[in-house]
Amino acid sequence: MWKRYLGVFILLLLTFTKYATAQETTIDKGKKYILGGIEVTGVKSFNKQTVITYTGLRNGQEITVPGEQISKVISKLWGLNLFSDINIYKTKVEGNKIFLELNVTELPTLSDVKVTGIKKKKVEDIVKDADLKKGKKVTEGFIANTKNYLLNKYKKEGYYNTKVNINTIPDTTETNAVRMVVAIDRGEKVKVKDIVFEGNEKLSDNKLKKAMKNTKEKFFGRFWKKSKFIPEDFKTDLTSIVDKYKENGYRDARITSDSIIFNDDNTLDINIKLQEGERYYFGDIDFVGNTAYSDEFLGRILGLKKGDVYNGVLFDKRIADNTKPDGRDITNQYQNNGYLFSQINPVEVSAKNDTIDFEIRIIEGKLAYFENVTVSGNDKTNDHVIYRQLRTKPGQLYSKDNVVRTIRELGQLGYFDPESINPQIKDANPEAGTVGIDYGVVEKGSSQIELQGGYGGGGFIGTLGLSFNNFSIRNILNGEAYKPVPMGDGQRLSLRLQASRYFQTYSFSFMEPWLGGRKPVQFSTSISRTLQFRYNPRTGDADKDARFVITGATVGLAKRLQWPDDYFQLSHALSFQHYNLQNYYTSLFTFGNGYSNNLAYTIALSRNNTSVNPIFPMAGSEWNISLKLSPPYSLFNNIDYANLGDDPEYQTINAQNEVVPDQAKIDQEKYKWLEFYKVKFSGNWYTNLVAKLVLKTGVEFGFLGAYNDDRGVIPFERFFLGGDGLGNYTLDGRENIALRGYPNQSLSGQDGSTVYNKFSLELRYPITLKPTASIYGLTFVEGGSAYDNFNTYNPFNLKRSAGVGVRIFMPAFGLLGIDFGYGFDPIPGEIEPSGWQTHFIIGQQF
Structure with a gap:
């Protein structure tokens, strides 16, 4: 830049008299003039007057030529980054008036x-x-x-x-x-052919190569980690090698040199020279300055004692593990209990022979209390919906654990991008012991249009649903709140229509997560009606005169518990379904005209401590155990179900003019009020293996039983195993359990199963987790079994499958995906393995 200004200055000195007449060949150095006019030349796309205005020069102004004003004008124009050349010339002088030319060359x-x-x-x-x-x-x-x-x-x-x-x-x-x-x-990728270590005797080449997480040697079949060479990653790996030595006691290990040799075959060799040093051991580890916690307590957290092999990496993590915000280390112990301003400084005080003594010097500081707690970035969600989720309140003792938990719960609301929640500590005052915090959020679409499709029950099943996950029912009569619907109070409203050639289902549900607004007591209610027609599986025709009408309603309450911890939730639900059969004769019942009632109470205990993003959890677990049961009618209705056929009221005369039990009447009596109990368990555990690679482990179990063996297990509420888990085309309580690699419902009998179990392993890796769309790929292996009764149940006789898939979550449409699964076992009644099956997943998550 200085060369540019020097050139301009010399140019001014040499050419300032470019257009002067013979009588005007000199100008007094630093003489003051009145600007008589300025002409702009060279502009192509800019207005000349605009350029003059920006210079700040005006006719009649007193200027010094040459002088500081001219230099400032040139600097100002250069600062615009609009020109490649700028020159100022004198065109003429009349008395004390001077006329200038501003010549510019515009940048294209x-x-x-x-x-x-x-x-x-x-x-x-x-x-x-x-x-x-x-x-x-x-x-x-x-x-x-x-x-x-x-x-x-x-x-x-x-x-x-x-x-x-x-x-x-x-x-x-x-x-x-x-x-x-x-x-x-781009040329060809440069890959690593050989990694050669020199000077390593204590640790083998293989151990050191494993420590290099990013730089790998090329060999046939490597697909999980490419052998491309990236300089920045290589530098990181050099640090990892030194850390590997520190983990094994070699504190003084260092890399003396590293070199790269390029080969003719577009590969390179890496040579790393090492100096290992001697192995060290921990000596005395003393705590200094600690008053809040005893030496013994802090020593248990540190987990290292005199005589242990020196491990510098583990030692640092036990002091402060920067990779885990909720890790068990000494820094978190202090910060989780109000000591925001604490400082933990490990100091090596002695190194005698092979033993190192440490002092962990602690400055505890004052306890910190939250003074201001704010939220920013929420344009749609009302403040009270967010503030009731916060575990950090003004006047409350600072706790890092509560900050981390707040981030998790805000992310799991579904209203904000979980990857963008950003808590900022502000106004920290160590002397006063106060601190402020602002939770920055980025809102995303929370309402969904559900378009779901799948094959089941003999035909295509389509679903259209509207789900408003951040609804505001109190503004339902406020016309100004419709943008396009009242939003912001955290309630959930769903409308759903599901239909095929053989059935129609309408349902409505509403959920308030904070009943009364003070405590996390969830209230939910739903009503539904389905109309199902009998169909002929051979012809595919539906008989509209043979129908099965189901009307149902459910009311539920769920409360967050404080014990054993507040990740637990206890829920209760009371449900009622009325089943009305009109000329509907199937294998499920011996009667085709009649009705059944299902009054049931469900109690469930669940726990969910998964990490921030509910679409792609990277850690934690979620499980649920539930019991659904009806009243034990047979205990107090005084009906002898074992000998019901002996009662003339339940007898009929057959074609041979014989008196026989009327099974249709008997079943109508048995199922007038359904009597059953149903136990279910499901659990998923998420393990972050490396980077963002996550292993999901899943277990499921279900059992449908009867109080009275003479009444038997009801034909409702049964399990249907196999397929994509879609095809819920009835509301008779049946549950479709996904087992990829097999056709829908193919692993249970026509009447369903009364007991099942399922095990699954799924490796997941995210492609993108942006608010507009979250995409991840997966591979899976799973197995399951289903049986008609508990006597024949064998949990390890599994139908096995494996495959790959992809999931895409878009806020407006929910979860979409496709799986390609291979079933290794034949379905019942077949000989050959099920083979490859394609499953489209719409509006559902495994």
Whole structure:
């Protein structure tokens, strides 16, 4: 930049008299003049008067030529980054008046970009990330920055020999514009052929190579971690090698040199020289300055004692584990109990022979209390919905654990992008012992349109639903609140229509998570009606005169518990269904005209401590155990179900004119009021293996039983195993249990099963977790079994499957996905394995 100003200054000295007459060949140095006029030349796209106005010069103004004012004008114009050259000339002098010419050369603007050498679908990302937008001023620096960005981008992907050539071509269709052509030649990926260590005797080559998480040797069959070479990752791996030594007691280990040798076959070799040093052991570990906790208590958290092999990495993590915000370490112990301003400093005080003594010096500071707690970024969700979820309240003792828990619960509301919740500590005052915190949130769409499809029960099943997950029922009569519906109070309202050729189902549900607004007591209610027609599986025809009408309603209450911890929830529900059969003869019942009533109470205990994102949990677990039961009518109705056929009221005369039990009447009496109990358990555990690779482990079990063996197990409420878990085309209480790799409901009999279990393992990895769409891929293995009664139940005689799939969650449509599963076992009645099955997942999550 200084060269530019020096050039301008010299140019002023040499050419200031460019247009002067013979009588006006000199100007007194630093003489004051009155500006008589200024002319702008060289502009193409700018208004001349605009340029003059920006200089700040005006006719009649007193200026010194040459002087500081002229220099400031030039600096100001350079600062606009709009010109490639700026010159000021004197055109004439009349007495004490001076006339100037401002000559500028405009920078061209970018009108179009063409990128070659990469796939078309990647061009848009390049243009966006490199900021190659139309109207951008094209400077040498801009071109150089674009080139460096592309070189670094592809270097990070392993294209170490990438070449980028950028040319600009004048665009004659626009004023002072250029087209840019970006030619990219990525070349071949540079892969690591050999990693050679020198000087390592204590740790083997294999152990050190395993410590290098990002830089791997090339060999046939490696697919889980590519062997591309990325310099930044390699530097990280060098640190990991030293850490590996520290974990094994070699505190003084260091890398003396590392070199890279490029081979002719587009690979490279890495040579790493090491100095291992001697192995060390922990000596005395003393705590200094601690008054809140005893040495013994802090020692248990540290978990290291005199004589243990020195492990510097573990030692640092036990002091403060930066990889786990809720880790069990000494720093968190203090911060979870109000000591925000505490400082934990481990100091090596002695190293004698092979033993190292430490002092852990603690400055506890004052206890910190929350003074201000605020939330920002919520435009739709009302403040009270957020504040009732906060576990950090003004006047409350600071707790890092409560901050982490608040982030989790805000993320699981479903109204905000869980990856963007950002708590900011502010106004921290160590002397006063006060602190403020602001939870920054980014809202996302919480309402959904459910479009679900699948095959089941002999035909295509379609579902249309509207789900408003942040509804405001108190504003339902407020016309101004409809944007497009009243939102912001955290209630859930759902309307659903499900239909096929053989049935129609209508349902409505409402849920208030904070009944009364003071405590997390969840109230829910739902009503539904379904009309099901009998169909012929051979012809596929539906008989509209043979129908099964089901009307139901449910009311539920759920409360968050405080014991054993407040991740537990206890829920209660009272449900009633009325089943009305009209000329509906199937294998389920011996009667086709009649009715049944199902009055049941359900109690469930659940626990959910999964991590922030409910779409892609990376840690924690969720499980639920429930008991659904009806009143034991047979205990007090004085009906002898074992000998009911002996009662003349339940007898009929057959074709041979014999008196026989009327099974239709008997079953009508048995099922007038359904009597049963149903036990279910489901659990999922999420384990973060490495980076964002997550293992989901799942277990399910269900059992349907009867109080009275003479009444038997009811034909309702049964389990149907196999397929994608869709096909819930009846509301007779049946449950469709997914087991991929098999056709829907194919692993249970026609009447369903009374007992089942299922085990699954699923590896998940996210492609993107952005608010607009969360996408992750998965692989799975699972197995399950279903039986007609408990006597034949064998939990380990499983129908097994494995496969791959992908899930896409969009706020407006919910979860979408597809799975390709291979069933290793034959379905009942077949000989060959089930083989490959494709499952489309819409509006459902495994």
